[in-house]
Structure formats: structure tokens, C-alpha cells
Amino acid sequence: xxxxxxxxxxxxxxxxxxxxxxxxxxxxxxxxxxxxxxxxxxxxxxxxxxxxxxxxxxxxxxxxxxxxxxxxxxxxxxxxxxxxxxxxxxxxxxxxxxxxxxxxxxxxxxxxxxxxxxxxxxxxxxxxxxxxxxxxxxxxxxxxxxxxxxxxxxxxxxxxxxxxxxxxxxxxxxxxxxxxxxxxxxxxxxxxxxxxxxxxxxxxxxxxxxxxxxxxxxxxxxxxxxxxxxxxxxxxxxxxxxxxxxxxxxxxxxxxxxxxxxxxxxxxxxxxxxxxxxxxxxxxxxxxxxxxxxxxxxxxxxxxxxxxxxxxxxxxxxxxxxxxxxxxxxxxxxxxxxxxxxxxxxxxxxxxxxxxxxxxxxxxxxxxxxxxxxxxxxxxxxxxxxxxxxxxxxxxxxxxxxxxxxxxxxxxxxxxxxxxxxxxxxxxxxxxxxxxxxxxxxxxxxxxxxxxxxxxxxxxxxxxxxxxxxxxxxxxxxxxxxxxxxxxxxxxxxxxxxxxxxxxxxxxxxxxxxxxxxxxxxxxxxxxxxxxxxxxxxxxxxxxxxxxxxxxxxxxxxxxxxxxxxxxxxxxxxxxxxxxxxxxxxxxxxxxxxxxxxxxxxxxxxxxxxxxxxxxxxxxxxxxxxxxxxxxxxxxxxxxxxxxxxxxxxxxxxxxxxxxxxxxxxxxxxxxxxxxxxxxxxxxxxxxxxxxxxxxxxxxxxxxxxxxxxxxxxxxxxxxxxxxxxxxxxxxxxxxxxxxxxxxxxxxxxxxxxxxxxxxxxxxxxxxxxxxxxxxxxxxxxxxxxxxxxxxxxxxxxxxxxxxxxxxxxxxxxxxxxxxxxxxxxxxxxxxxxxxxxxxxxxxxxxxxxxxxxxxxxxxxxxxxxxxxxxxxxxxxxxxxxxxxxxxxxxxxxxxxxxxxxxxxx
Numbered sequence: 001x002x003x004x005x006x007x008x009x010x011x012x013x014x015x016x017x018x019x020x021x022x023x024x025x026x027x028x029x030x031x032x033x034x035x036x037x038x039x040x041x042x043x044x045x046x047x048x049x050x051x052x053x054x055x056x057x058x059x060x061x062x063x064x065x066x067x068x069x070x071x072x073x074x075x076x077x078x079x080x081x082x083x084x085x086x087x088x089x090x091x092x093x094x095x096x097x098x099x100x101x102x103x104x105x106x107x108x109x110x111x112x113x114x115x116x117x118x119x120x121x122x123x124x125x126x127x128x129x130x131x132x133x134x135x136x137x138x139x140x141x142x143x144x145x146x147x148x149x150x151x152x153x154x155x156x157x158x159x160x161x162x163x164x165x166x167x168x169x170x171x172x173x174x175x176x177x178x179x180x181x182x183x184x185x186x187x188x189x190x191x192x193x194x195x196x197x198x199x200x201x202x203x204x205x206x207x208x209x210x211x212x213x214x215x216x217x218x219x220x221x222x223x224x225x226x227x228x229x230x231x232x233x234x235x236x237x238x239x240x241x242x243x244x245x246x247x248x249x250x251x252x253x254x255x256x257x258x259x260x261x262x263x264x265x266x267x268x269x270x271x272x273x274x275x276x277x278x279x280x281x282x283x284x285x286x287x288x289x290x291x292x293x294x295x296x297x298x299x300x301x302x303x304x305x306x307x308x309x310x311x312x313x314x315x316x317x318x319x320x321x322x323x324x325x326x327x328x329x330x331x332x333x334x335x336x337x338x339x340x341x342x343x344x345x346x347x348x349x350x351x352x353x354x355x356x357x358x359x360x361x362x363x364x365x366x367x368x369x370x371x372x373x374x375x376x377x378x379x380x381x382x383x384x385x386x387x388x389x390x391x392x393x394x395x396x397x398x399x400x401x402x403x404x405x406x407x408x409x410x411x412x413x414x415x416x417x418x419x420x421x422x423x424x425x426x427x428x429x430x431x432x433x434x435x436x437x438x439x440x441x442x443x444x445x446x447x448x449x450x451x452x453x454x455x456x457x458x459x460x461x462x463x464x465x466x467x468x469x470x471x472x473x474x475x476x477x478x479x480x481x482x483x484x485x486x487x488x489x490x491x492x493x494x495x496x497x498x499x500x501x502x503x504x505x506x507x508x509x510x511x512x513x514x515x516x517x518x519x520x521x522x523x524x525x526x527x528x529x530x531x532x533x534x535x536x537x538x539x540x541x542x543x544x545x546x547x548x549x550x551x552x553x554x555x556x557x558x559x560x561x562x563x564x565x566x567x568x569x570x571x572x573x574x575x576x577x578x579x580x581x582x583x584x585x586x587x588x589x590x591x592x593x594x595x596x597x598x599x600x601x602x603x604x605x606x607x608x609x610x611x612x613x614x615x616x617x618x619x620x621x622x623x624x625x626x627x628x629x630x631x632x633x634x635x636x637x638x639x640x641x642x643x644x645x646x647x648x649x650x651x652x653x654x655x656x657x658x659x660x661x662x663x664x665x666x667x668x669x670x671x672x673x674x675x676x677x678x679x680x681x682x683x684x685x686x687x688x689x690x691x692x693x694x695x696x697x698x699x700x701x702x703x704x705x706x707x708x709x710x711x712x713x714x715x716x717x718x719x720x721x722x723x724x725x726x727x728x729x730x731x732x733x734x735x736x737x738x739x740x741x742x743x744x745x746x747x748x749x750x751x752x753x754x755x756x757x758x759x760x761x762x763x764x765x766x767x768x769x770x771x772x773x774x775x776x777x778x779x780x781x782x783x784x785x786x787x788x789x790x791x792x793x794x795x796x797x798x799x800x801x802x803x804x805x806x807x808x809x810x811x812x813x814x815x816x817x818x819x820x821x822x823x824x825x826x827x828x829x830x831x832x833x834x835x836x837x838x839x840x841x842x843x844x845x846x847x848x849x850x851x852x853x854x855x856x857x858x859x860x861x862x863x864x865x866x867x868x869x870x871x872x873x874x875x876x877x878x879x880x881x882x883x884x885x886x887x888x889x890x891x892x893x894x895x896x897x898x899x900x901x902x903x904x905x906x
Contacts, residue, residue: 012090014055014070014130021056022201024049024194026187031060037181039150039174042162045307045326046260047224048188050162054130057160061128073133080139087131091119120154128158135165135307143168150174166305185311185323189221198226204233218246218325225325228252254329261308262333272299273308274334275346277327278369280354280362282310282320290350344370351375360387364400373409380404380411384418389497392537392578394422413443413459420466425579427613427652429473436470439463461490465498472505473617474654477701481509488525500529500538507545511552512619512703514739519549536573540566540580544587548620551587554743556595557780563588582608583617586624593627594743596782601627609640613652621650622660622703629664630783634672656704659685663711670714671787673849675876682711689715706732706744713751720879726755742775747784749775754791757798758882765795770804773818777810785818790847792818794886846887853880858897 023031030040042050061068071090077083119127134142146161147170153159174180190198195216199207207215219225232245262270275291276282282303288296300320304310309326313319322330334343347370354363360383367375380400387393401419404411411419416439423432443459464487472480484505503526510519523546530538543566550559567584574581589605592598605627612621628641639645643665650657662685669678682689689712700708709732716725729751736744753768769792775781785792796819806812846854849870856866863881867874881893890896 012070012072014051014058014072014132017052017055021052021059022194022198023056024053025191026183027053027056027060030057038153038155038157038179039159039161040181040183041167041169042160042183042188043166043307044164044183044185044188045309046164047222047256048185049223050164050188051132052223053188054132054160054162058128058130061158067123067125067127069127069129071129071131073131073136075136077136078138080137080141080145083134083137083139083142084145087129091122091129116149116152116154120157123157126156126158128160130160130162132162134161134163134167147174150180153179164307166307168305185307185309188223190216190219190223190226191221192216195219195221195226199230199233202227202230202234204230204235207233218249220323220325222323222325224256225249225253250325250328253325254332257326257329258333261306265306265308266302268295269299269302271337272296273303273330274338275343277322277330277334278343278347278366279350280321280365281313282322283318286350286353289353290346292349344372348372348375351379355379361396368400368403368407371407373404373407376400376404376407377409377411377415380415384415385497388418388422390533390535390537392425392540392574392580394426394579397422398426398428413439413446416442417459417462417466421469424466424469424473427473429470429654433470433474436463436466461487462498465502468502468505472508477509477512480505484509496529496533497535497538498529500526500533500535500542503529504541504545507549508617508619511545511549512701514552514702514741516549516553516740520546523549536570537578537580540570540574540578540584543569544580544584544620547587547591548623551591551594551623552741553779554741554746554775554781555779556591556743560588560591560595560780563591579611582611583620586612587620590620590623590627593630594783595780596786598631602631605631606640609646609649612649618653618657619703621653621657625650625661626664629668630787632668634669634674656701659687659700659704660707663687663707666711667714670718673718673847673876673880675715675718675872678715682715687711706735717751717754718879719875720758720882722755722758726752729755742779743781743784746772746775746781747787750784750788750791753795754788757791757795758886762795762798766799766803769795770806773811773814774807777808777814782817786821789821790883790887846884850880850884850887853877854884854896857881857893 021027042048042053044050058068058070069090071086073083073086077086134146146167150159150169151174169180171180171182175182192212196207196212199212199215215226215229219229228249229245232248262273265273272287272291272293272295276287279286279290282300284297284300287300288294293299304320309323310320311323313321321327347366351363351366351370351372354360354366360379364376364379364383367379380397384397388397397418401411401415401422416435420432420435420439423429423435440463443456443463464483468480468483468487471477471483484502487502488499488506503522507519507522507526510516510522523542526538526542526545530542543562547559547562547566550556550562563584567581567588570578570581570584585604585608589601589603589608592604593601605624609624609628612624625646628646629643631641632639632643636642640649647661650661662681666678666682666689669675669681679689687708709728713725713728713732716722716728729748733745733748733752736748749768749772753765753772756762756764756768772784776785804815806815853866853870856869861869863874863877866877870877881896884896885891888896
């Protein structure tokens with residue numbers, strides 16, 4: 001404050017606060033923007049911290065040593081003359097000299113321009129003038145007075161204004177001249193970080209990140225609401241019950257609005273607010289139609305002028321919405337003050353207005369709120385094929401149907417059919433199955449829709465399509481495939497979307513049985529149906545299933561390109577939150593993982609994994625599981641790729657998913673050297689890795705049988721059972737090669753090369769490694785090499801590069817990348833060992849488990865003692881010793897121990 005101001009004058013000094021001012025992201029940014037704008041206007045409803053923000057800025061200006069003047073209007077300052085006089089009085093208390101005295105002496109009001117010129121001359125070194133509570137001046141000339149004041153305001157002075165009532169200033173002119181910064185409700189709201197820091201400063205129980213997200217999402221950063229939450233939390237000594245906190249919050253907000261806002265509104269405006277509060281938005285045409293009021297425009301303008309928690313929507317500035325917490329209070333007050341028939345009429349007319357403008361979501365919401373069952377049923381019947389079949393609005397449609405049935409709405413057969421469709425593709429298969437039986441019974445009871453029975457036959461055909469989908473989603477794939485082929489062969493009563501849907505079922509079943517020719521023919525049929533049906537949702541499904549064929553074949557480059565294009569189109573046409581968008585991201589993440597792009601893989605895969613129980617098909621989820629488990633580092637951190645989290649995510653899938661999950665986890669554990677854990681998980685699915693009995697395996701689908709065989713192969717390799725491993729690997733390789741599955745063939749070629757090297761046949765090992773590299777270059781395949789880096793290291797170290805004989809530069813480049821990965825892609829805690837520099841250099845990496853085992857060897861432990869010490873089997877000890885000898889280039893325990901001591905690891 002300026003020197004000479006009376007100390008007890010509340011209007012010339014900010015009132016003291018109980019706690020220091022809280023610096024928000026906004027006030028911090030304003031403090032750093034010296035000189036960028038002369039005038040700043042805080043224009044927001046009560047509770048948005050305008051005074052607190054001014055106070056923080058005022059203290060900052062004082063700490064810098066600058067001159068400051070604070071003016072707080074009160075109920076006495078209702079006309080412009082009083083405000084102008086108050087400004088002059090406050091400013092003159094900081095002035096000295098005859099001009100100041102003369103200006104006061106005559107009592108004559110000087111013009112705004114001359115007064116500001118005098119002020120500018122007196123404060124040549126700068127001044128921050130703060131004027132709070134401008135809304136208390138009800139004079140219609142206030143806006144004109146402020147317009148002049150802003151226009152004449154000099155560049156070296158700062159003017160800070162705050163009002164809870166919107167002022168009709170010339171914002172366009174002041175903004176274009178760069179003079180005025182106009183900050184409203186959205187800018188004054190706390191950021192998420194502001195909310196976190198504010199709650200931490202106010203004490204109370206420690207809040208998690210998800211707690212902060214929940215509070216911020218509920219309050220939308222409304223400072224008053226955040227402060228009320230903080231006050232409630234600070235009193236808590238036991239774990240917080242958020243239900244109780246937000247229940248208290250709603251009550252406090254309602255009380256605040258009744259005293260600060262609703263009691264000051266004119267009766268007619270208040271009644272208009274109560275009638276329109278239930279509408280999804282506020283706009284002039286809608287409100288005129290829904291309320292039948294010719295004064296609707298005037299009432300809306302009055303609500304805007306009084307800053308009644310209205311803000312423009314980001315997607316359309318002509319559409320206004322209330323702050324959700326304020327809106328909840330308005331709705332509650334509305335129920336107490338508006339007759340139900342009147343409210344029902346407003347909502348019914350609102351539903352009709354939205355329907356005429358083809359805004360179906362809002363139309364249905366209004367009809368549901370009005371409990372107009374017949375209207376809701378008619379709307380759902382009209383939109384279902386497009387909303388569900390083409391746009392993929394599954395979750396919203398399921399919600400509407402559930403709410404419609406609660407108010408007694410009787411849906412048409414078509415609406416029920418699309419309800420089952422939505423349930424299926426939301427993975428609520430059991431509910432869909434039960435509902436399908438009820439629907440079929442109802443359809444039989446209602447009889448033909450016309451004398452010819454054409455509509456009845458069309459419904460029967462569509463119902464058959466639905467039952468095919470149910471069988472498919474319940475993983476009864478053989479039955480679904482058989483019925484789908486029959487259905488596609490019948491040309492009666494089919495539409496393009498249905499043809500595409502059933503063809504997709506055939507494509508998926510053919511893909512998982514590695515019949516790629518049939519799969520591609522089915523996808524071609526599906527694609528033609530989608531083009532004719534003009535469905536963005538269907539186009540995305542066809543794209544992801546087409547890419548899945550490329551994925552199973554191991555053509556990751558093609559898969560990646562298809563998915564990226566489809567993802568961009570789906571986000572643009574359906575929105576980033578659509579379920580099919582998550583499915584696309586899921587498979588794209590898998591593809592990036594296989595091509596050795598872990599950062600990109602995580603970016604796509606991790607967000608999509610959190611909703612995997614609600615979207616996608618089992619086969620894509622299998623791929624996602626493989627990638628996610630591959631990302632797991634073996635630790636106990638509660639990451640989404642940890643086995644516990646993944647098991648929770650996939651528990652809603654049919655039974656084969658558990659077998660797939662256990663096998664994938666067992667393979668990962670084997671590669672981490674945790675053989676006993678791997679065996680335990682395998683046994684949970686009834687799989688005995690030591691047994692040759694394959695009778696039960698034969699009952700599983702083809703891809704599950706292969707996964708079980710690959711798990712056994714990994715076990716045989718880890719146990720050193722090279723003969724069994726070679727027989728199994730050669731059989732799997734022959735099958736994968738004949739089916740054209742390059743990625744699987746690459747992994748098996750490397751496994752056979754590893755076996756050959758262990759059997760002291762480096763020439764054969766080199767031959768299989770060359771084949772692996774040749775196949776990998778065609779599909780941009782990288783992951784199999786990274787998974788088997790230890791075996792590859794030994795082979796590369798034993799064979800000079802000149803012996804490899806690459807066919808082209810692509811193969812040579814891949815070999816170079818593999819060599820680079822030997823050091824960088826292995827366990828980050830691994831230790832690099834090198835032979836005596838006087839001889840041939842052999843760079844090798846021992847894992848932490850191998851180092852621990854080698855320490856015990858050096859200490860003289862036997863294999864049995866090592867097994868007991870490390871809680872592993874003697875077979876696993878022998879396998880680790882074989883790997884260690886290979887990496888160190890020795891053939892016995894004594895020489896390994898000598899090298900170990902020479903490298904100073906003891």
C-alpha cells in the first residue's frame with residue numbers, strides 16, 4: 001500500500017487472510033510477465049479466488065519494492081461517481097505537491113484522462129493499482145467509465161480489476177490493442193498441480209495420485225470446492241471415505257450458491273434457471289423452444305452478466321454449459337421449486353429440439369430424464385443401426401437400454417438386437433447369451449411382421465448372425481466357423497454390414513488356425529461389405545483383423561503400416577475413446593514390440609491394456625499378453641505388465657485365455673532363470689512340462705497347442721535336454737515354414753542353432769542363424785534375436801563375420817544390429833566379461849544368477865549344494881554351468897573359477 005494511507009481503512013488495504021496467499025500457476029505466470037499487458041481483469045463467479053489472486057499479486061509487487069494501491073469496493077459504492085472519487089482519494093494519498101492538493105480542494109471531478117495523466121506523472125517509476133469487488137457498483141455507466149480508464153491507462157502502470165459480475169466492456173477493441181488481459185472462470189480455476197499442492201499444504205491424510213485425479217475431475221479446479229475438500233480432509237484421522245467427503249462437498253456448495261448467487265437473482269430469471277438446469281446445454285434457440293418463453297434470450301443474457309457459472313464449450317462457443325458442481329446444486333434446487341409436469345414438458349420439448357438437430361445423445365438423455373418411455377424407445381429404434389453398427393457407440397447404448405427398461409420402456413426387436421450386439425462387442429458375452437434366448441422367444445411370440453413374412457425372415461437371418469457371434473465370443477470357434485460359412489452361402493435377407501461381420505468371424509478363426517489364404521479371402525469379403533455399408537466402425541475392425549493376419553505371418557512392417565493408417569482414420573472418425581481405437585492401439589503396440597521399438601510399444605500398449613476386458617477379441621488379447629509379459633522385468637512392482645495385474649485384466653475371457661497366460665508367463669520365467677516358478681505356473685493349467693503325454697493338448701485350438709509346445713521347448717532348452725528340444729523344434733519349424741509364419745520360424749531357427757552349438761556343431765549353428773537372419777529381414781523381425789541374445793552371443797563370438805556369407809546388404813545390416821544388441825539389449829544389471837587381452841577377445845555377459853552360481857563354484861560347492869542354496873534343481877544348475885562355460889570359453893569348473901577370480905568378482 002502507498003505511504004500515508006489510513007491503517008484502519010479496509011477499502012484502502014487488503015483484508016488479512018488466515019493463511020498466506022496460495023500462488024497458483026496463473027498468479028505465478030502473471031508475476032513473471034512484467035510489462036506484457038497494462039490491464040488485467042479477473043471476471044469470474046464467487047468462489048474462484050479473485051481476491052486471493054489479487055492479494056498474491058499485491059504482495060509480490062510490494063516485495064519487489066514497487067508502489068501499490070489497493071481499493072476494495074463495498075455496498076456504499078453503487079454509482080460511478082463514488083467509484084471515481086474513491087480511486088482519486090486512494091491515489092492522492094500517495095501523491096505529494098500542489099497538484100494533488102488542488103485537485104482535492106475544489107471538489108470538482110476531473111476528467112478520467114487528466115486524472116490518469118496526473119497519476120502517471122506522479123508514479124513515474126511504476127505503480128500497481130488493484131480494484132476489487134467492482135460488481136458491487138450497479139451503475140450502468142460503470143462499463144463506460146472503465147473503458148475510458150483502460151484506454152488512457154499508461155504503459156508503465158499496472159491496473160488489476162476483479163468482478164463477480166460480467167461487465168459490458170469493449171473487449172474487442174482493448175484486446176486488439178493489446179491493452180487488456182481478460183481472465184474468466186476457466187483461467188482462474190486451479191490446475192491439477194495447483195490442486196495437488198493446495199491439498200498438501202492444508203494437511204490431512206496423504207493423498208495418492210489417483211485421489212488427486214478424482215478430486216480434480218470432480219471439482220474441475222473450482223478453488224472454493226477444492227478448499228472445502230481440503231477442510232474436510234484436514235479433519236480426517238482415519239482413511240478417507242470419498243463418498244462422505246463429496247456428499248459434504250455437494251451440501252456446502254448448495255449452501256454457498258443459495259447465499260451468494262441464487263438469492264440475488266430476479267424471480268423470473270431464477271425460475272428460468274431452474275427450468276433449464278436439466279438441459280444438457282444452454283443456447284438461445286433451445287431455451288426458447290423448450291421453455292416456450294419469449295424472454296429466454298433476456299434471461300440467458302442476465303445469467304451471463306451475473307456470471308452464473310456459465311462457460312462456453314470448447315467445441316462451440318455458442319453452446320454454454322454450467323460448471324458441473326454448480327449445475328448439480330441448481331438441479332437439486334429445481335426439484336424443490338418446479339412442478340414435475342412443467343419440468344417434464346421442458347425436457348420433452350428439449351428432447352424434440354435435439355432430435356430435430358440430430359443430436360441424438362442429448363435427445364435421449366432429455367427423454368430419459370423426463371421418463372418418457374415411448375419416446376426413448378422410438379429414439380433407440382431410429383439410431384441403433386448407425387449408433388452401434390457403424391459408429392461403435394457400445395457403452396452409451398448399453399447404458400441407455402438399461403435406463404430405458406427401468407422406466408418401463410418397451411423396446412422394439414431391432415433395438416433389442418442391437419443391444420445384444422453392443423453387449424457382445426463389450427465382452428459381456430454371458431449376458432448377451434441369456435438375453436438372446438429371451439429375444440428369440442419374444443420374436444416367436446410376436447409372429448410375422450407382415451403377411452409375406454419377409455421382415456420375420458430378415459430378423460431370423462440377423463438373429464442367426466447374432467448367435468454365430470455369441471459362439472465366436474465364447475470361443476466356440478469351430479461351431480461358429482461352421483455356421484458362419486453356411487450363413488455366408490445363403491443369399492437370403494442379408495445386408496452389407498452383416499456379411500462383413502460374419503466374414504470377420506471366418507477370418508479370425510482361419511487366422512488362429514494359420515489358414516491365411518482363407519483368412520484373406522474372408523477379409524476381402526468383409527472389406528467389400530464395409531465399403532458398401534459405409535461404416536467407420538466396421539472399417540476399423542476390418543483393418544485390425546487384416547493387420548492381425550500380417551502379424552501372425554510375421555510381416556510386422558506391413559502390419560505396422562496398416563495399423564497406423566487405420567488408427568489415424570478411426571480417431572478422426574470415431575474419437576480417441578472408441579473401443580475399436582483401443583483395439584487398434586493394442587495390436588500396434590504388439591507390432592512395435594516385435595520390431596524392437598519398446599518405447600513406442602509401451603506408448604500404444606499400456607493405455608489400451610487397462611481397458612482390455614472391455615474391448616477386442618481374444619486373439620488380439622493373446623498377442624497383447626505376449627508383449628506385456630515380455631515387458632515385465634521379473635520384479636514385484638505393481639506395474640500394469642506385472643503378472644498379477646495382467647491376470648486380473650484377462651480373467652473375464654473364456655478358458656483358453658488362462659492357458660495362454662500361464663504358458664506365456666512360464667516362458668518368461670524360464671528366460672529369467674526361474675525354472676521352479678515356471679513349472680508351478682504351468683501346472684496350474686494342468687500342463688506337465690516333463691511329460692510327453694499330449695492327449696489333453698490335442699483338445700485345444702491350434703494356436704494354443706503350438707504355444708504349449710513352444711513352452712515345452714523353452715523348458716527343454718533350459719534343462720539342457722537338447723535331444724528332446726531338437727526333435728520338438730524341428731517339427732515346429734517344419735509346420736511354421738509350410739504355413740508361411742516367418743516370425744515363428746525365425747525363433748525356431750535360432751533355437752536349433754543354439755542346440756547345434758551346444759552339441760559342438762558350430763557350422764550347423766551358423767547355417768541356421770543365416771536362415772533366421774534371411775527370414776527376419778523380410779518382415780522387420782527383431783524380438784526373437786533379443787529374446788535369445790545369450791545363445792546368439794556364443795555363436796557370433798565363435799564364427800568370424802567373413803564366414804556368414806550374407807545374401808544382401810539388408811541381412812548384413814541386421815547382423816550389425818544384432819551384434820550391437822549383444823551388449824545393450826541384455827539384462828541392465830549384467831556384467832561384461834572379457835578374456836585376457838593378449839589373446840582373442842571374447843565379450844560375454846553373465847547374468848546376476850550366473851554370477852551367484854559361479855561364486856558358489858569358486859567356493860567349492862557341489863551341484864547339489866548349489867541347487868539347495870539357490871533353490872533350484874540340479875538340472876538347472878547343470879544348464880547354467882553349460883552356459884557359463886560357453887560364455888567364458890572353458891570346459892570345466894576349475895578354469896571357470898580361475899577366470900572368475902582373475903576378473904576380481906570375489
